[in-house]
Amino acid sequence: MAPALLFVAVFVLIPLGQLVATSLSDRSLLGGGKFIGFANYWRIWNDSSFWRALEFTAKYTLVLTPILIGLGFALALLTVDNTPLKRLTRTIVFLPVVIGLSSSSLLWFWLLDEQVGLLNKLLVDLHLIGEPIVWFATADLAFWAVVISITWKVVGFGMVLFIAGIQSINPDILEAALMDGASYWGRVRLIILPLTRRVLLLTTLVSAIGSMLAFDQFYIMTSGGPRGQTFTAVYWIYQNSFISFKLGYGAALSIVLTFIILVFATMQIALTARSAET
Amino acid sequence: MTTRRTCGALAAMLIASSALATAAYADAMTMWVRASGANAAAHLVDLWNSTHPDKIELTTIPDNQMVTKLATGVQAGDVPDLVSFDLIYMPDFMKAGFLVDLTADLKANPNYASVAQAYKDIATYEGKLYGAGFTPDVSILVWNKDLFKKAGLDPDKPPQTVGEIHEDAKKIRALGSDTYGFYFSGACPGCNIFATSPMMVAAGSKMLPANGNDDALTGDGVKDVLETFKEMWSEGLVPKSAQTDNGANFTGEFKTGKIGIQGTGGFLLSELKKDVPNLNFGVTFLPGVKEGQVSSFVGGDVVAIPVGSKHVPLAKKFIAWELTDEAQLEGLAKNNIVPSRPALADNKYFAADPRVVVTAKAIGVGYVPWVFHFADMVNSDSSPWINMFQRAIFDGDVDGAIKEGREKMKEIAGQ
Numbered sequence: 001m002a003p004a005l006l007f008v009a010v011f012v013l014i015p016l017g018q019l020v021a022t023s024l025s026d027r028s029l030l031g032g033g034k035f036i037g038f039a040n041y042w043r044i045w046n047d048s049s050f051w052r053a054l055e056f057t058a059k060y061t062l063v064l065t066p067i068l069i070g071l072g073f074a075l076a077l078l079t080v081d082n083t084p085l086k087r088l089t090r091t092i093v094f095l096p097v098v099i100g101l102s103s104s105s106l107l108w109f110w111l112l113d114e115q116v117g118l119l120n121k122l123l124v125d126l127h128l129i130g131e132p133i134v135w136f137a138t139a140d141l142a143f144w145a146v147v148i149s150i151t152w153k154v155v156g157f158g159m160v161l162f163i164a165g166i167q168s169i170n171p172d173i174l175e176a177a178l179m180d181g182a183s184y185w186g187r188v189r190l191i192i193l194p195l196t197r198r199v200l201l202l203t204t205l206v207s208a209i210g211s212m213l214a215f216d217q218f219y220i221m222t223s224g225g226p227r228g229q230t231f232t233a234v235y236w237i238y239q240n241s242f243i244s245f246k247l248g249y250g251a252a253l254s255i256v257l258t259f260i261i262l263v264f265a266t267m268q269i270a271l272t273a274r275s276a277e278t
Numbered sequence: 279m280t281t282r283r284t285c286g287a288l289a290a291m292l293i294a295s296s297a298l299a300t301a302a303y304a305d306a307m308t309m310w311v312r313a314s315g316a317n318a319a320a321h322l323v324d325l326w327n328s329t330h331p332d333k334i335e336l337t338t339i340p341d342n343q344m345v346t347k348l349a350t351g352v353q354a355g356d357v358p359d360l361v362s363f364d365l366i367y368m369p370d371f372m373k374a375g376f377l378v379d380l381t382a383d384l385k386a387n388p389n390y391a392s393v394a395q396a397y398k399d400i401a402t403y404e405g406k407l408y409g410a411g412f413t414p415d416v417s418i419l420v421w422n423k424d425l426f427k428k429a430g431l432d433p434d435k436p437p438q439t440v441g442e443i444h445e446d447a448k449k450i451r452a453l454g455s456d457t458y459g460f461y462f463s464g465a466c467p468g469c470n471i472f473a474t475s476p477m478m479v480a481a482g483s484k485m486l487p488a489n490g491n492d493d494a495l496t497g498d499g500v501k502d503v504l505e506t507f508k509e510m511w512s513e514g515l516v517p518k519s520a521q522t523d524n525g526a527n528f529t530g531e532f533k534t535g536k537i538g539i540q541g542t543g544g545f546l547l548s549e550l551k552k553d554v555p556n557l558n559f560g561v562t563f564l565p566g567v568k569e570g571q572v573s574s575f576v577g578g579d580v581v582a583i584p585v586g587s588k589h590v591p592l593a594k595k596f597i598a599w600e601l602t603d604e605a606q607l608e609g610l611a612k613n614n615i616v617p618s619r620p621a622l623a624d625n626k627y628f629a630a631d632p633r634v635v636v637t638a639k640a641i642g643v644g645y646v647p648w649v650f651h652f653a654d655m656v657n658s659d660s661s662p663w664i665n666m667f668q669r670a671i672f673d674g675d676v677d678g679a680i681k682e683g684r685e686k687m688k689e690i691a692g693q
Contacts (some may be wrong), residue, residue: 029349029420030374116517136465148639158289223524224659228670231660242346243658244651275512277432 023252028247039250048227053236053261060143060232061211066150068207072158076189079159080166090163094156100269101153105220108149111138140227144165145228150217154210158203165199166192201272205265212261214267233257297676307334307589307596308358311549316581318413320361322609330599332592333358347365348584352376356585359593362412365400365580366652372403373650378583379409383594392619396576409617410597411560413610416640417473417575419443419565420532420546421539425450425457425559429538436539436562438569440477440506443539447515450538457555459515461540462507464671466525467664472575473541473564474667479645480566480573486647486655490692494684495666501680502567502672511671521672524623531682533557543577544637548614557689561633563640575645616641654690662686 023040027033044050057148075093078084096104110117112135120132161253169192177187191202215234222230224239239258242248284476306363311319316338323334337358339347344363348371351357363371371377383423384390390398397411429449437443438617447459463469475485481499481689510516517537519527532540536573542566549556563572583593599605606617611627616638649655656663670676 004523029346030370030376031349031353032374114522115517115527134518134522137518223465223667225524226522226672227665228660239658241658242342244654245345245349 019251019254022248023027023255025248026246027103027248027251029242029247033248036248037149039179041256042251043249046250049231050233050236054233054257055232056191056230057214057234059204060214061063061208062198063143064147064211065207068148068155068158068205071155072203073162073200074157075159075194076162076166080163088154090159093118093159096153096161097156097263101151101216102220104153105149108145109221112145129191136222137226137228139226140231142226144222146217149221150214158207161199161203162196165196169195197272201269204272208268209265212257214266239244281384283567293357305692307332307360307592308337308363309334309359309360310339310344310348310578311335311362312341312364313338314341314364315413318610318613318615319579321613322413322605325605325609326596326599334456334596334639344642348376352584352586357585357586359583359587359670360581360590360596361584362579365411365576365578365646366657368400368580368582369403369648369652370649371410371582371648372401376584376589377408378590379406379408379583379592380389380410380583380594380597381405383518383598384410387598387601389598389603389619392621394576394618394620394641394644396641396644397580397618399648400576400646401580402648410601411578412581412600413579414544414576414616414618414641415578415610416544416616416644417541417564417577418544418637418640419541420531420534420538420550421446421560422450422537423560424535425453425538429453433558434560436560437565439565439571440481440503440567442495443565444510444515447510447538448513451515457536457538458517460510460536461516462520463523463525463528464668465664466522466528467659467661467667469525469528470642470664470665470667472543472577472596474503474507476564476573476575476645477541477566480564480571481568484568484570486649487688487691488649490688492688492691494574494682494687494691499567501676504667504679508671508674508676511672528531532559544616544643547631547633559633561636563636563643565599572643574640576641576644578644597686611638615619632662649691650687651690653691655687 017050022271024035025033026036057123066145066164078126079090079093099107112119114132114134117132122127122130123131133141136142172197173191176188177191182190213234214232215238218224218232218235219238224231234257237250237253240246262276289607291440297385309319309323313416318335323336328334338654344392345367348357348361348363352374357651372497390410390552393411394414397414401407401409402638421436426433428449429446429452431446431449437446443460450457450525452460471485478497478499479485481497481502483495483497484493485500487494491615499544513519519531529542529546529549531537532546533653535557540661547561550559564574565572581597583590583597587593601619603622604626606619606622607625607627610617611625613623614627614634616643617623620639622643623635623642628638655661662683665686668677669682673679
């Protein structure tokens, strides 16, 4: 117990305490700084750029999470049997998960390039579009470009979790349902889905928290543009802390974001736990 | 006994070799350099190491980590003996007290008098000097002579004004669907302060405010240049990809041979000569609105001594050496890097290529803005500079963009 406590104290509690202390100061990356009470938090309240970034992050999370859950579950249903072809399919879908997020973002940045990007070339050659799409010219297109890239990158992770969940269901239950004449979709809806609820909770939490903390993909693919419309909350924290050197303010932003994520995660766990009991 | 004797002998050897090593590297210095300047710095450091008994160990720091690393290093007392960083951070570092005062040494140095004024300006804070130009870079205008010829333009007559860039770009664009008159990286704040702002400065504008009471983006140059860029964009003289180019294609586009004119950096010359040796291009100063107006952005790295350096006298000796003819010519010019002393532009290494001479001379006509919070005002992805640039050119609201840019820049300068 003691080593675990020590570990938590050194790597979680002490840094968290320092973060809180920094958030109550006007400390700069270049040094100095004095205690200013809750001034940073008051400033956050009036920082429209932060709330805009948070709104954008929430939109990103709300769009991406259902895609990852739905697609992950569908892929799991399609590849749950251990046939060689399905195992190969699983491997292919899972492969991008092991690539670094920065590398995959760079990969997609160039794939979507309007001049040398393969995707544009393919769409033009198939006569689906007349001329190459400039993916990062508008906030909406840039948003979808990132959503596509992240779906490709992480959908395999949810799929593997769902496969594990489905494979852990007692086959007798599914067999009994089959003998009772339950259709495929009936089995999915009434047996597989309820019995993989815990996996669903885990996948939702991981996807939602990961999306709320999104940074690399936007930093690399959109640079927050066009005109600052694709800044996420973490990107805004980075901008303030390391570009504007405002460490104190960046720390306060981090505390606020942590609090928001904690509230939503707790609500989500409580809701799912309640529905699991019923 | 034998084992003990062997151990004793080994220990003695270790102590002796360690003492020898200490003696040999008693005055070995450490130097941090940001990644962008690492190649050029390595030439100078190699030359120093080959001609001096006291060696320098060079460590490359990723560009975006230099400020954090130096700031935390100074506060923790763990710094290198020398540091080479992007000159735009000089005002912030000097104000923060990170750097050793070099006033007496540099003023007594006869070579310092001929260093480009921009380097002297950026390294001065409250009358004291804290650094010297180290591995320079400077912005210039390049034009594709073959495209000029095809378009019926004189290939040896580059545009002398921003208006002429526009006129020439129209003729080049008329050559074909995939040939464009002009290029800029529309989503890259750094590229445009480097290659576009000098056109505004040449036309008499002042770009950035030094404090909250100072004005930003003054004069008609800003508007004139933005209007011209907006027209070139709306007339399709610039590739569509320019709008979203965050700098990734800043050097790549001109290499394709399908761009007529572009503002860029001196570093592009050696890249072009190496990557596309058959590309027939010229180099000239970045022009202003009227004929005869020229300017450039003096960039690159400065070298300074961080507070806490363990070898200050030796580090000062290195800074004095890097300004000598030997270092400037054999360390920089020989490797196609422009010296920080413009008077050395005409040298034996550049003689074969007048384009390099023009680049080296551009340092003498260049400017560098002396401001705190440069990153906030310009380099950041949400900076008022890039927002103004994009709103003016891509949204077409030049006046509104300038007004907003002025207000935001003043707000940042007042912090």
